[in-house]
Amino acid sequence: MSESRVFITGTGIISAVGNNADEVFQALKTETSGIGRISLLETVHCDDLPAGEIKLSNRQLREIAGLPSGIPCSRTGLLGLIAARQALRQAKIDDMDACRTGLISGTTAGGMDRSEVFYRSFMDDHRRGRLRDVVTHDCGESTERIADGLSVRDYVATISTACSSSANSILYGSRLLKSGILDRVIVGGTEALTLFTLNGFNSLLILDRNVCRPFDRDRNGLNLGEGAAFLVLESERIALTVPERILCEVTGYGNACDAYHQTASSPEGHGAWLSMKKALETAKLQPDDIDYINAHGTGTQNNDLSEGIAIERLFESGIPLCSSTKSYTGHTLGAAGATEAVICVLTLANQIVFPNLNFNNRMEELHFSPVTTCRRDMRLNHVMSNSFGFGGNNTTIILSGYSHEDLH
């Protein structure tokens, strides 16, 4: 029996550049960044650390998500629920019991946005702090909130591999479909902006005090963002029942560990090279086949150099078009891989490569520059998306265009 192909039939996204795929597409096309002053998260850093914040309060998000006010829910859960519902709508799924359906979500801090409110009271008096603020702490809680909202019953999983979490959701979901364990799986990730992550990254001195400049010679760190993105993956058999829904195909994925340092990437980008290489192997593609790379490109000194070197090593002289869209969304951590996968779906669907903002000068160590203006009317078949995390958890996904003529 041959392995099933894996098709994407729906996407959903909420991020600093838009509350759904259409809005995100408009922002990307018009080169409008969502990074700016923090106004909702209460932090002493609101004036010195810009971020990609979604300008909707938890109450507003709750309304959009259609969640009654009595149910405790973290911002992470709300964002995830909104994006996942969009994905289901686009895939035209209303019957969850029609086939074996799962939900896989990636997140790094889970419901930390509520836990830090709880902890402030709890710390000095252990009898204090509202329990409803801490029952949503663990990562799995947000996934179950989403699963219950969508009525997913057959399989649930949550992945936390730092900044590659939701790229690994896509990878794991694809494998579950290929092996026939599931027929349909909603994969993605969700992450709210929190004091915990903002201050954590700040303590590492890798946050840019201005908007980030991925791959620029003078880049000076990353900006955090928040958001959620989900994709509906279907096995060949299920997707082809209503083939018009097929947006594109997950053809490749690779996961490797840099195993160099707890936070830093290796100077030669070994883990990054390996994950890209493995993704090409599963897709049965050659480096030449890749038309565009949505880079991890955080804007830190270390990542962009290491990733750039790995790209040069793998693609040699034939480096594809490349950009980092974190200059729009900020780095959404656990949601980054899925956010960028949805952007790649938009790239393929519209045959447009979105540029890397704020780029001025090429890095001395590299021989290529990212795309800096919108490239339209492209002929893109295969696009690659990189997501690299702390601890060297690196994952690469390859999406490929799907021609409806293939069917006939």
Place this chain on the structure above:
Amino acid sequence: MEELIQNLKHEIIESLNLEDMTPDQIESDTPLFVEGLGLDSIDALELIVLLEKKYGLKIDTAEEGKKVLYSVRTMAENIIRHRNQ
């Protein structure tokens, strides 16, 4: 200066959890990072916090950090310079 250097050695051991080490084992002039004591970038961040918290010495850039944190002596020299300012 020597007293400050001794204090710094104690503080480095404590803040970096170098449990097996005694202050005598840290030479005042050998490089702390990579080849010397074998510390890494996370230790550098910890020492930056230590210097600002304890001595009010603020390090803003990575370049500056490399110079100040080169050895225990350079740390002490920078602290004294900062005090005299």
Place this chain on the structure above:
Amino acid sequence: MKIYIKGTGIVSPQETFLAGDFPDEVIEYREARYLKCIEPPYREFIDPMTVRRMSRIVRMGVCAAKKCMQDARISMPDAIITGTGLGCIEDTEKFLSSMIRNEERLLNPTPFIQSTHNTISSAIALAIKCHNYNSTYVHRGFSFDNALQDGILFLHENPGSNILVGGLDEITDHSYMITSRMGLWKRQSVNNLSLLEYDDRGSLPGEGVAFFTLGTVNNNNAYARIRATDIQYKPENPESVCLKLSRFLADPGADETGPDLLLLGLNGDPHSDSIYYHLHNKLFKDRHIVYYKHLCGEYDTSVSFALWLAAMIIKRQKVPDVIKLKPFETGEIKNILIYNHVRGINHSFLLITRC
């Protein structure tokens, strides 16, 4: 394809680490609020420059993983996959409290770095320079099951490989206080060995680390085989669990007479335990019950401790009296069914078979 358990490394509130076997004497905690692990000799397994930064769960995790590889006589796994419900909570709490106390200024980065859930799987990779597949699952009571499912899938995709799969969770004073307020635990201290004799609600919390080397080729030294694994999320009622379980057992092949032993997640909370008894009555009335949470306590990934126990029983063909619900004599033990649920939400099924 057959999946063999080829090595184990276990840190628990019992003397399980050094012996690598079921301990001769179990430890009785007479007035326990929660059970904490007996920590392994870290320095024998981790070099001092690395160990100094690691929190307790990371140290325990790296030791157990290394022990597990030694046990299976492998030095480089083809994948490292971990599952943890709450991850590195000690460092999470440390960073949270210093962030709040210092009003977001001048924070030490180490606890933040070590607070991420993938710290353990990546620390193992770093310690042995393993560039292979690496992932971490963090879904409450499914964390270990997700990791195991991924691992089994990986072995199907890569026949002949050896992988490391682990489940781990730690308890801290704060996490104990918070979960106590949620009403999860007994209000008074208990004797762990009498865990099932208290009438009041709540269980006894615990913690543990269990790593397994899994492979598709038996080196003649394997403990047991993992025959099947499945999960059930929020079943409507005990009947739907029965139904799921019947299907689960039918799937691997109905040639056998079913499980010889039931290893159940009884945790001393009468409400939570009722479903185990219901299932026993309904489906396996003539089978003997063994249980394990009086040894390790209740935690999200406790099913990994159960897997170790089942593997040990099958390998030794011996059932320690202390885990028997009622005394019984044992014949040959071919199959053990592990069934556990966490808070009625996450239900795990595992079928373990003699090689």
